[in-house]
Amino acid sequence: MKHFNHYLNEVDIPEKDLDDLLMKTFSIVNDDVKNNLKWEREIKQGNLHIEILTLLQKEWNERKIEPDFVFKITDKIFKIHSSKELS
Numbered sequence: 135m136k137h138f139n140h141y142l143n144e145v146d147i148p149e150k151d152l153d154d155l156l157m158k159t160f161s162i163v164n165d166d167v168k169n170n171l172k173w174e175r176e177i178k179q180g181n182l183h184i185e186i187l188t189l190l191q192k193e194w195n196e197r198k199i200e201p202d203f204v205f206k207i208t209d210k211i212f213k214i215h216s217s218k219e220l221s
Contacts, residue, residue, distance in 0.1 A: 147201045156194065156204070159212045160187045166215045183211045 167180035190207055193199045 147205055149201070152194070152201055152204055152208075155208055155212075156187065156191050159208050159215075160184065160191070163187065163211060163215050180215070183215070187211060 163180055163183050167177055167184065171177045171180050186207065190199070190204055194201075194204050
């Protein structure tokens with residue numbers, strides 16, 4: 135996912151890359167909730183992140199929100215769950 139970091143300072147993010155980022159993040163969070171999280175609080179937070187990503191994907195598909203917003207939210211959720219994978 136490091137290859138997405140170069141978009142942080144850019145305004146124009148290609149739609150294909152944003153779609154890819156959303157799907158990969160959803161997959162990581164879903165896997166994290168199913169296999170890695172043990173505490174009920176963490177599982178609830180993970181499920182909320184899945185809901186947020188689902189709603190974000192729906193709004194993005196209908197082009198109701200800006201790409202920059204989608205990227206920022208997805209990136210924050212990704213960082214939360216990818217750091218858990220590394221520990």
